Amino acid sequence: xxxxxxxxxxxxxxxxxxxxxxxxxxxxxxxxxxxxxxxxxxxxxxxxxxxxxxxxxxxxxxxxxxxxxxxxxxxxxxxxxxxxxxxxxxxxxxxxxxxxxxxxxxxxxxxx
Amino acid sequence: xxxxxxxxxxxxxxxxxxxxxxxxxxxxxxxxxxxxxxxxxxxxxxxxxxxxxxxxxxxxxxxxxxxxxxxxxxxxxxxxxxxxxxxxxxxxxxxxxxxxxxxxxxxxxxxx
Numbered sequence: 570x571x572x573x574x575x576x577x578x579x580x581x582x583x584x585x586x587x588x589x590x591x592x593x594x595x596x597x598x599x600x601x602x603x604x605x606x607x608x609x610x611x612x613x614x615x616x617x618x619x620x621x622x623x624x625x626x627x628x629x630x631x632x633x634x635x636x637x638x639x640x641x642x643x644x645x646x647x648x649x650x651x652x653x654x655x656x657x658x659x660x661x662x663x664x665x666x667x668x669x670x671x672x673x674x675x676x677x678x679x680x681x
Numbered sequence: 682x683x684x685x686x687x688x689x690x691x692x693x694x695x696x697x698x699x700x701x702x703x704x705x706x707x708x709x710x711x712x713x714x715x716x717x718x719x720x721x722x723x724x725x726x727x728x729x730x731x732x733x734x735x736x737x738x739x740x741x742x743x744x745x746x747x748x749x750x751x752x753x754x755x756x757x758x759x760x761x762x763x764x765x766x767x768x769x770x771x772x773x774x775x776x777x778x779x780x781x782x783x784x785x786x787x788x789x790x791x792x793x
Contacts, residue, residue, distance in 0.1 A: 573723075600779060611769050611783030612724070625778050660723060669714065670781060672724040 573673035575661050581679045582651055589647045590676045594663030601644050602670060603636055604660040605629065612660055618644060651680045686784050687770060693790040700757045702787040704770030705750075711773045713746055714781065715755050718767045727755075727768075762793045 574593045582588050594601045600619050604612035615634070616626045620641040630636075633651075638644040648655055658677050662670040688703045704713070712731045716724040730737045730746045730753070737744045743756040757764055767788050771781040 602780065604781075604783075609785070611771075611785050612781075614780040614782065617778070617780055625780060627780075658721075662724075664779065669726050669729050671726060672716075674723040677721075 575673040592661030598663035
């Protein structure tokens, strides 16, 4: 499969725990994006990378959230001290030179 | 914040009929993209239309863009039950870098 992959697909965690998600973009794509989607809403932008540089962060990305793309390939999104309001689908997308964005299947996070 | 607003929020039609969804946005854009999302799954890219284009076709899809009215429409012709999904418009704003701003989507149901 040469599409965007995300791991895990589902994560259930207790409030206060830390979680980390991984995204593997399409191999030749230099841009990688993270979005969050809650039920009945469209995705909301969180952050994006061009190669290993994090170029933009949304105000939605509180200091409990951190994203990395250390070698310009895969990326991780970590949420520290999770809260129930963090429950959502976390979507990763990649693109080449900022054109069409191709999305992965998402990681569904449930915070209990 | 959501820039795009889709209309209608929900649409139910019979197989074989055409479906039209509209999207309005607020700021100047580089391009507008339409995505489909099946329940609980990732987003599938359908079509991208640049700000200097007025109409684009892809198979049974026709997209129009009117930058003077800041609006776009997606027409799906000869609909099929498999077209049942949520459809989102997303804009890449001129000042935003390459992040996308999504609307809340139109839920399309095609009845067999």
